Amino acid sequence: MQMIFNFSAGPAMLPHSVLHQVKEELHSWNNMGVSVMEVSHRSEEFVQLMHSMKKDFCELLNIPENYEVLFCHGGARGQFSAIPMNLLCKTTSKHADYINTGYWSYSAALEAKKYCVPRVIDVRVKNNGIRSIQSIHAWDISSDSIYIHYCPNETIDGIAVYDHPPKFFNKIVVADCSSMLLTCPIDVSRFGIIYAASQKNIGISGLTVVIIRRDLLKVSREEVPSILNYKILAKNYSMFNTPVTISWYIASLVLRWLKNQGGLEMINRHNLEKSKVLYAAIDSSDFYYNDIDRVNRSCINVPFFLRNKKLTNIFLQESISFGLYGLSGHRSVGGIRASLYNAMSLRGVKRLVEFMNFFSKKYS
Structure with missing residues (x-):
């Protein structure tokens, strides 16, 4: 499975x-x-x-x-x-x-x-x-x-x-x-x-x-x-x-x-690493964007958007085949949202980034 x-x-x-x-x-x-x-x-x-x-x-x-x-x-x-x-x-x-x-x-x-x-x-x-x-x-x-x-x-x-x-x-x-x-x-x-x-x-x-x-x-x-x-x-x-x-x-x-896991100091370092990886993937791409000032970016809930919004639903559908679940943005906002709570692993975030790269090359 x-x-x-x-x-x-x-x-x-x-x-x-x-x-x-x-x-x-x-x-x-x-x-x-x-x-x-x-x-x-x-x-x-x-x-x-x-x-x-x-x-x-x-x-x-x-x-x-x-x-x-x-x-x-x-x-x-x-x-x-x-x-x-x-x-x-x-x-x-x-x-x-x-x-x-x-x-x-x-x-x-x-x-x-x-x-x-x-x-x-x-x-x-x-x-x-x-x-x-x-x-x-x-x-x-x-x-x-x-x-x-x-x-x-x-x-x-x-x-x-x-x-x-x-x-x-x-x-x-x-x-x-x-x-x-x-x-x-x-x-x-x-x-x-x-x-x-x-x-x-x-x-x-x-x-x-x-x-x-x-x-x-x-x-x-x-x-x-x-x-x-x-x-x-x-x-x-x-x-x-x-x-x-x-x-x-x-x-x-x-x-x-x-x-x-080592308490909150350790889990915080882990959470910061996860968000750093994901934001780096968003910021280095012309395909995706995040509209929050870096000073106020959440390291727990990361929303981002596709510049071609018509591809959003396709992104969500195809992400499931990559083993990625629950990426739909809130109904009031739309777009994509990745929540990086404590239980989410760095491996999971890297898998998401892998899919983002795959998807952007496929539809560019």
């Missing part, structure tokens, strides 16, 4: 060793004779899995002791609602700054309108057809906002913010890190809340991780729905109701795999 390289933006590919272990343990997890999908989340064995998973997660990201890690339902979109509901209590301003860097950050702002008054700050720049993002130090932050929300890596647009967030006058900094969390080291202490859906680099869909500074747990209002209330979730060890146990189990395996 031909090896398939999965470049899907999410749900994304999993490490082969993790898939193999899931297969081996599917019918009898922990030598219990039953599947992990059948085990009570209150059982001693599953509670131990939760503690081990949380420990591995905290060690990988070097999370300070004054932060709590929550394992939540609802995907990142659930957090679009949970954040304003939890952070904006009756006694505070109802204003929040939402930095618009692309599709997902703007989607978060649209949802926030139901619960607060978001001020959408567009920091996108387009010059001679090249798109970029203003330096984070130039963002026009308002004086009366309680928190600032932004997305460091826009999965669809393939654009990233690499600047470290400053203190912003002690405002709460909230980041949607769904596509980049665990791809590189991050200074958690610069943020009030970091959240990420799991189906990129953490595991499979059905789990969203929230890293929250503990003092912010005191803000949550009683009227916030319990399933979205950070204070209640923390008090109940993220098990206020039955979690998606299979998602937690697979996340625990992926976290262990990451530690075995």
